[in-house]
Amino acid sequence: MTRSVHSQHRELKDERLPLGSRFGVLRLRRVREYLTGYLMVAPAVILIFIFGIFPVGFALYVSLQKWRLKRGDFLGLKNFAGAIGNLAYVAAFALGIAAIVVAILLVIRLRKEMRENKDKAWWLVAIGLLHAAMIGSFARWFVLLLPEVLDIADKIIGVEKTRELFNRLLGEAFRAENVLPAFYIFLLTLGLSIAGYVLSTRAWRNPRNIPYQARFALSWLAVGLGILLIVFTASQVISAYTAALDTGEDPGIWPQIITISSGILLLIAAWFVWRSAQDADSSRGFWLKILSAFALLVGGWLLIGEVPVILAAGDDDLWMGLKATIFYSAGTVPFQLGIALFLAVMLFQKLRGSELFRMMYFLTYVTPTVASAAVFRQLFSSRQSSLINQILKVFGMERQFWLQEPSGVFTMIGESLGISVPEWAAGPSLALVVIMIFSIWVYVGYDTVIYLAGLGNISTELIEAAEIDGAGRWAIFRNVIFPLLSPTTYFLSLMAIIGTFKAFQHIWVLRNELALRTSDTFSVTIFVEFFDKVRYGYASALAFVLLAIIVTLTIINNRVQGSRVFYG
Amino acid sequence: MAEIIRGKRTMSSAARLRQLIGKILIYMILVSWAVVAVVPFVWMLSTSLKSSAEAQGVRFFPTELHFENYVNAWEEADFAEYFTNSFQITLITLAGQLTFSVLAAYGFARIRFPGRDLIFGVLLSTMMIPAMVLIIPNFLTVTWLGRIGPIKWINNWPALTVPFMGNVFSIFLLRQFFAQVPDELFDAAQIDGAGHLRFLWKVVLPLAKAPLMVIVVLSFIGSWNALAWPMLVTNSPEWRPIAVGLLAFVDEAGQRFEMMMAGATITMVPIMILYFITQKQFTESIARSGLKG
Numbered sequence: 001m002t003r004s005v006h007s008q009h010r011e012l013k014d015e016r017l018p019l020g021s022r023f024g025v026l027r028l029r030r031v032r033e034y035l036t037g038y039l040m041v042a043p044a045v046i047l048i049f050i051f052g053i054f055p056v057g058f059a060l061y062v063s064l065q066k067w068r069l070k071r072g073d074f075l076g077l078k079n080f081a082g083a084i085g086n087l088a089y090v091a092a093f094a095l096g097i098a099a100i101v102v103a104i105l106l107v108i109r110l111r112k113e114m115r116e117n118k119d120k121a122w123w124l125v126a127i128g129l130l131h132a133a134m135i136g137s138f139a140r141w142f143v144l145l146l147p148e149v150l151d152i153a154d155k156i157i158g159v160e161k162t163r164e165l166f167n168r169l170l171g172e173a174f175r176a177e178n179v180l181p182a183f184y185i186f187l188l189t190l191g192l193s194i195a196g197y198v199l200s201t202r203a204w205r206n207p208r209n210i211p212y213q214a215r216f217a218l219s220w221l222a223v224g225l226g227i228l229l230i231v232f233t234a235s236q237v238i239s240a241y242t243a244a245l246d247t248g249e250d251p252g253i254w255p256q257i258i259t260i261s262s263g264i265l266l267l268i269a270a271w272f273v274w275r276s277a278q279d280a281d282s283s284r285g286f287w288l289k290i291l292s293a294f295a296l297l298v299g300g301w302l303l304i305g306e307v308p309v310i311l312a313a314g315d316d317d318l319w320m321g322l323k324a325t326i327f328y329s330a331g332t333v334p335f336q337l338g339i340a341l342f343l344a345v346m347l348f349q350k351l352r353g354s355e356l357f358r359m360m361y362f363l364t365y366v367t368p369t370v371a372s373a374a375v376f377r378q379l380f381s382s383r384q385s386s387l388i389n390q391i392l393k394v395f396g397m398e399r400q401f402w403l404q405e406p407s408g409v410f411t412m413i414g415e416s417l418g419i420s421v422p423e424w425a426a427g428p429s430l431a432l433v434v435i436m437i438f439s440i441w442v443y444v445g446y447d448t449v450i451y452l453a454g455l456g457n458i459s460t461e462l463i464e465a466a467e468i469d470g471a472g473r474w475a476i477f478r479n480v481i482f483p484l485l486s487p488t489t490y491f492l493s494l495m496a497i498i499g500t501f502k503a504f505q506h507i508w509v510l511r512n513e514l515a516l517r518t519s520d521t522f523s524v525t526i527f528v529e530f531f532d533k534v535r536y537g538y539a540s541a542l543a544f545v546l547l548a549i550i551v552t553l554t555i556i557n558n559r560v561q562g563s564r565v566f567y568g
Numbered sequence: 569m570a571e572i573i574r575g576k577r578t579m580s581s582a583a584r585l586r587q588l589i590g591k592i593l594i595y596m597i598l599v600s601w602a603v604v605a606v607v608p609f610v611w612m613l614s615t616s617l618k619s620s621a622e623a624q625g626v627r628f629f630p631t632e633l634h635f636e637n638y639v640n641a642w643e644e645a646d647f648a649e650y651f652t653n654s655f656q657i658t659l660i661t662l663a664g665q666l667t668f669s670v671l672a673a674y675g676f677a678r679i680r681f682p683g684r685d686l687i688f689g690v691l692l693s694t695m696m697i698p699a700m701v702l703i704i705p706n707f708l709t710v711t712w713l714g715r716i717g718p719i720k721w722i723n724n725w726p727a728l729t730v731p732f733m734g735n736v737f738s739i740f741l742l743r744q745f746f747a748q749v750p751d752e753l754f755d756a757a758q759i760d761g762a763g764h765l766r767f768l769w770k771v772v773l774p775l776a777k778a779p780l781m782v783i784v785v786l787s788f789i790g791s792w793n794a795l796a797w798p799m800l801v802t803n804s805p806e807w808r809p810i811a812v813g814l815l816a817f818v819d820e821a822g823q824r825f826e827m828m829m830a831g832a833t834i835t836m837v838p839i840m841i842l843y844f845i846t847q848k849q850f851t852e853s854i855a856r857s858g859l860k861g
Contacts, residue, residue: 033680034682041687044669045672048736050709051709055704059705347598351591357602360606361601368836369793372836387611523700554696
């Protein structure tokens with residue numbers, strides 16, 4: 001194979017020779033074009049890297065340490081375990097396994113592609129390993145260097161800041177005793193990886209060569225990461241286990257991990273079996289569906305039995321924050337979308353003044369949040385004379401404490417009716433309900449505008465056709481407009497649900513000490529840990545839990561989007 | 569015959585009546601949400617004009633108008649300083665963000681270089697990361713930069729502006745636009761001896777007024793609303809932006825509701841002016857980005 005490529009290449013070269021100088025100019029121009037491109041994107045890319053990508057890794061680094069104002073001891077997964085109990089270990093194991101699975105899937109797909117193209121390039125596995133080793137050793141060097149560089153700031157305190165001093169300290173950081181060997185290893189692997197790249201591209205000139213190499217490197221990286229994570233987690237579990245034995249507690253880590261993992265595995269298996277059942281013929285499909293339902297039941301039962309126990313061992317604040325967020329989601333998203341859809345359909349009738357209405361509706365969204373939240377703080381103040389309490393008085397109802405009321409709304413409703421409501425059914429606190437009302441008030445305007453845009457995209461012919469067929473208004477809405485709006489509804493609910501996890505500003509302005517943190521959603525909980533309690537490491541761990549939730553929601557939504565949303 | 573005509577006529581008047589009722593119903597619904605949406609603003613304005621004693625009371629409208637509340641709030645709460653701070657922050661951020669985004673968007677849209685799509689994909693994927701994850705490490709980074717470097721970062725303009733100069737959304741928006749500029753224009757410019765930068769400056773940018781305006785509007789709203797990050801990186805009124813300033817004022821104003829509401833009104837005014845001037849652009853920008861914390 002190589003020989004034929006070589007001879008081909010020589011022929012090409014021979015052809016080129018007389019035009020050599022012209023090709024040289026072209027090449028120079030191409031390199032200049034590349035350079036222009038890199039230079040143009042560089043400032044923005046560097047800034048986004050420093051303040052948007054690097055922080056994710058940095059947050060992970062912080063979350064593994066005890067870090068209160070200053071960096072303390074290495075804690076491993078203890079921050080995570082403090083937040084979500086032993087679920088942290090399960091999640092870390094699961095991530096490790098997932099990384100390995102991803103690597104295997106990548107290789108399988110690669111093999112299929114190679115077969116289709118009849119490429120015999122399995123030796124690229126080795127080149128990929130070289131690249132992966134290079135990236136891995138770079139990461140290692142970087143992680144070792146980071147604390148040394150961070151410490152420079154502490155060494156500079158109280159001394160006059162000069163460029164020379166900084167350069168000297170930076171040099172010392174680079175030459176620190178554990179950093180320098182890591183750097184040499186990185187240089188070595190870098191050399192090997194470059195040599196491998198050059199040799200392989202010489203040996204096999206093919207446009208598919210580089211993508212193959214890159215994907216092999218990626219699979220190696222995933223495998224390495226997976227193994228690293230599993231080994232690390234195992235060591236963490238063992239140390240936690242021995243620590244628990246020392247204090248004489250019942251460790252119970254392994255049974256919990258096994259129960260949770262098998263629960264999750266059963267759920268995943270159920271999903272796969274269900275999918276294969278859809279392709280299978282009817283009788284086999286039936287049994288497969290039964291099987292998957294069984295797996296689902298058992299897995300769900302295991303999880304429902306075990307997860308609350310684990311979470312109870314975790315952080316109460318986090319648990320409350322999660323509960324508040326879920327209440328907040330459930331109490332705002334359907335209402336704001338429902339009201340907005342209704343208003344948008346009304347506005348779409350092209351009545352006189354609809355522009356004016358639209359402008360007024362959007363006003364609530366446009367207003368600076370702090371200002372409008374400050375207004376709501378007074379409207380819903382606990383004073384007898386506040387506007388909302390006055391309105392209650394007109395209806396003969398009692399004055400409420402609103403933003404200062406920590407007890408659940410269902411409990412309060414039950415009390416006024418003389419029924420005692422069990423604690424688990426207390427519902428969101430009245431303070432949180434006020435925040436929900438504010439949130440609905442703000443976002444209805446935005447959702448209406450987006451729905452109006454969606455309505456504008458529906459062709460009038462479809463509606464006219466339905467009218468000719470004698471469909472009534474409701475039938476048209478139910479069977480034509482609503483299905484055609486499903487992408488808009490989908491987009492808005494996705495944004496809104498993710499938004500509830502990110503929500504911060506208005507809750508921060510509206511939260512009141514007297515509500516006993518019942519209105520603190522997830523983001524607010526993180527901010528309190530960080531800003532008020534100065535627990536940087538722990539807050540970063542919480543932030544990572546948030547990131548995991550948001551990524552999971554996005555992935556699930558992307559799956560759903562394919563199957564359930566109708567794009568006309 | 570006559571019966572049929574009469575029947576038809578009554579039918580049509582019944583239909584017209586039904587239509588009229590339907591219209592009235594729709595108007596009632598629309599007006600009722602408009603009332604819900606606008607009453608808080610009206611209440612804010614009316615309270616801001618009350619006397620101190622009246623603001624505690626139950627009357628909705630003031631008996632006499634106290635415009636001096638605004639003067640007092642403005643002077644007492646340093647709103648002048650917060651305003652200039654917010655404007656300065658917006659301007660510095662915008663200058664950096666526009667320059668860097670325009671250059672990067674052009675690079676991504678019109679120049680081919682190895683790894684271009686990969687880099688752009690990585691940038692896009694960062695849009696998913698919630699701000700709460702970034703806020704802690706960025707605070708540490710900014711503190712570190714301020715301690716080692718020649719300029720202060722905390723409590724100074726760099727911490728408030730530099731992290732926002734690289735903005736993925738504006739790069740994305742501009743790139744979509746730049747990619748639509750026909751290649752023939754570039755070929756013509758090249759024949760005239762213009763390079764990329766000159767082409768960008770003379771041809772592409774004048775065409776891109778609409779997306780640039782979107783970025784300006786969004787950036788302005790962003791700086792005006794910013795709360796969590798400025799709270800972290802400012803610890804004195806010297807560089808405090810308007811949202812943080814208003815929150816501090818509202819927290820400290822105690823029982824003087826008329827002052828709080830005057831402060832809230834003052835804070836709203838610039839955004840409202842921008843909204844009423846550039847209404848269509850404004851609505852479109854926000855609808856397109858869906859960004860608000």
